[in-house]
Amino acid sequence: xxxxxxxxxxxxxxxxxxxxxxxxxxxxxxxxxxxxxxxxxxxxxxxxxxxxxxxxxxxxxxxxxxxxxxxxxxxxxxxxxxxxxxxxxxxxxxxxxxxxxxxxxxxxxxxxxxxxxxxxxxxxxxxxxxxxxxxxxxxxxxxxxxxxxxxxxxxxxxxxxxxxxxxxxxxxxxxxxxxxxxxxxxxxxxxxxxxxxxxxxxxxxxxxxxxxxxxxxxxxxxxxxxxxxxxxxxxxxxxxxxxxxxxxxxxxxxxxxxxxxxxxxxxxxxxxxxxxxxxxxxxxxxxxxxxxxxxxxxxxxxxxxxxxxxxxxxxxxxxxxxxxxxxxxxx
Numbered sequence: 001x002x003x004x005x006x007x008x009x010x011x012x013x014x015x016x017x018x019x020x021x022x023x024x025x026x027x028x029x030x031x032x033x034x035x036x037x038x039x040x041x042x043x044x045x046x047x048x049x050x051x052x053x054x055x056x057x058x059x060x061x062x063x064x065x066x067x068x069x070x071x072x073x074x075x076x077x078x079x080x081x082x083x084x085x086x087x088x089x090x091x092x093x094x095x096x097x098x099x100x101x102x103x104x105x106x107x108x109x110x111x112x113x114x115x116x117x118x119x120x121x122x123x124x125x126x127x128x129x130x131x132x133x134x135x136x137x138x139x140x141x142x143x144x145x146x147x148x149x150x151x152x153x154x155x156x157x158x159x160x161x162x163x164x165x166x167x168x169x170x171x172x173x174x175x176x177x178x179x180x181x182x183x184x185x186x187x188x189x190x191x192x193x194x195x196x197x198x199x200x201x202x203x204x205x206x207x208x209x210x211x212x213x214x215x216x217x218x219x220x221x222x223x224x225x226x227x228x229x230x231x232x233x234x235x236x237x238x239x240x241x242x243x244x245x246x247x248x249x250x251x252x253x254x255x256x257x258x259x260x261x262x263x264x265x266x267x268x269x270x271x272x273x274x275x276x277x278x279x280x281x282x283x284x285x286x287x288x289x290x291x292x293x294x295x296x297x298x299x300x301x302x303x304x305x306x307x308x309x310x311x312x313x314x315x316x317x318x319x320x321x322x323x324x325x326x327x328x329x330x331x
Contacts, residue, residue, distance in 0.1 A: 003215055003253055006223040007032035011073040014234050021086055028090045030247040035092055040099035042071040060235050104130050119143030119174050122153045132160025138167045141202045143174035168221050172202035176239040208249040215256045279305025282316055284325035292321045
């Protein structure tokens with residue numbers, strides 16, 4: 001199964017449909033499977049007085065509240081329709097993360113088949129129940145969560161009507177950017193082993209190496225923020241990949257997928273011709289007459305590998321030559 005790569009545009013469109021379409025173009029060119037946005041009503045998401053996260057204060061106007069910041073980043077229903085249609089035209093899957101009940105309904109009415117649950121909603125029982133009832137494919141991020149909270153969320157989704165096989169759990173860290181020492185990538189494998197679910201990784205580190213490592217550890221979904229330009233104004237641009245980096249990540253993941261192979265250890269198709277060249281055989285170390293006994297002095301082991309394998313050395317020593325041999329001739 002091919003790794004499902006989600007290019008996370010998030011709110012990096014800055015509220016502009018033109019920018020959003022440019023982001024879709026970048027995701028398509030990079031070879032991502034899906035491009036993901038965020039669906040929310042600022043009024044339903046935050047209180048007017050809530051503070052911004054520290055990383056948001058650093059990348060946006062400090063005087064502006066979180067409400068004011070995200071109000072500008074909303075996509076209305078017409079924008080959603082336009083972006084869904086544009087994605088269809090470009091041959092990429094449109095995804096969006098709903099942040100409230102109204103948004104879940106909106107995305108369901110628009111025909112989305114995959115629902116992405118963000119880290120912050122993993123402890124939101126009514127929200128989880130609402131999505132679980134839809135019986136869709138679900139990808140759930142687990143930033144800030146412990147193993148017990150993941151178990152509770154999975155129980156709610158499954159009890160509400162979603163099959164476990166249709167759920168992929170993403171290990172995540174919600175710090176933008178995530179320090180390497182906080183990635184704890186082995187926890188992703190723990191999630192898969194503990195719950196017997198498909199697992200993946202939602203990445204907020206700078207660079208692409210952790211995503212590649214996640215694929216090597218069995219991730220079936222990778223989600224990564226990207227932008228047109230890291231220096232743009234907005235909360236998430238700084239911790240996002242630029243177009244050439246996104247392309248490099250997708251290429252590296254596809255190479256790692258090929259390299260992981262079947263897990264059966266045997267000579268590969270490309271190296272079979274090397275067997276005769278790189279392996280050795282038992283050869284005559286000097287002229288040997290018919291009827292002579294083979295011994296450690298008159299035999300040697302040299303390339304090529306198309307004669308008797310040196311693994312049969314012990315049974316060859318002491319046996320009788322059935323013909324004459326020249327030096328270096330295969331026995």
